[in-house]
Amino acid sequence: MEDQWLSWAKRISALADTGLHYCRDTFDRERYEELSALSREMMAALGDATPERIATALGPREGHVTPKIDVRAAVIEKGRILLVQERSDGRWTLPGGYAEVGVSAADNTCKEVWEEAGIRVRVKRLYAIRHKARHAYPPDVLDFYKLFFLCERLDDAALDPGHEVLDAAYFAPDALPPLSTPRAIARDIEDAFAFYAQPQRPTIID
Missing domain, CATH: 3.90.79.10 (Nucleoside Triphosphate Pyrophosphohydrolase)
Structure with a gap:
């Protein structure tokens, strides 16, 4: 089974990146961007990697994020x-x-x-x-x-x-x-x- 913290971080990342695609409000966009960055920092800490490496592994995240x-x-x-x-x-x-x-x-x-x-x-x-x-x-x-x-x-x-x-x-x-x-x-x-x-x-x- 996947570590629960990793599961939560991946879920937050997907919700944040999906939110960035659909949101039109400037303030909401800032909040989603912060959540997206935080989720990558969480995954980086769990995997002993850098947030930049995590972002590269995730690749472009456009539209509704799906498995x-x-x-x-x-x-x-x-x-x-x-x-x-x-x-x-x-x-x-x-x-x-x-x-x-x-x-x-x-x-x-x-x-x-x-x-x-x-x-x-x-x-x-x-x-x-x-x-x-x-x-x-x-x-x-x-x-x-x-x-x-x-x-x-x-x-x-x-x-x-x-x-x-x-x-x-x-x-x-x-x-x-x-x-x-x-x-x-x-x-x-x-x-x-x-x-x-x-x-x-x-x-x-x-």
């Missing part, structure tokens, strides 16, 4: 699951990434698998929707909804890792490599195997 969406694919074959090795930390995760505008969640997921592992897949079902802050991922100043899909291959082509990753390979559930936990945790993979074995299970929704 980001991360999509992940679970491709299981012969009792093993497909993972890709991240360039940023050398650790492994389920193929996936930010959902892109104009592309459906399922198509985003299939596109990520193609770009990162070089194979064509189709989505079979959604097995989990997680609010990142409620689970054992590292703290993050951004708020995420994480969508996990079971996928199946459409061809028998060999894995061909893309430029975004270092490698791609299949792993047994009892022999997983070090995971890139900002992106996927052990439970995400455990649930993928459970849903693969019992497709009738209800989707996990936070």
Whole structure:
């Protein structure tokens, strides 16, 4: 679970930045700007960072501030699951990434698998929707909804890792490599195997 103070700071930040977008009164704008700055100072103190670094991590905040969406694919074959090795930390995760505008969640997921592992897949079902802050991922100043899909291959082509990753390979559930936990945790993979074995299970929704 995310630290409660971080959750509060993120919520204040989102409310302040949304308020800045909609407000028309000069005095209200000053109050929202102060709240926004204070929220960044809070997050900086909690993460031993500078407010400027927090602002950079948050990026431009225009319009109504909403959670980001991360999509992940679970491709299981012969009792093993497909993972890709991240360039940023050398650790492994389920193929996936930010959902892109104009592309459906399922198509985003299939596109990520193609770009990162070089194979064509189709989505079979959604097995989990997680609010990142409620689970054992590292703290993050951004708020995420994480969508996990079971996928199946459409061809028998060999894995061909893309430029975004270092490698791609299949792993047994009892022999997983070090995971890139900002992106996927052990439970995400455990649930993928459970849903693969019992497709009738209800989707996990936070």
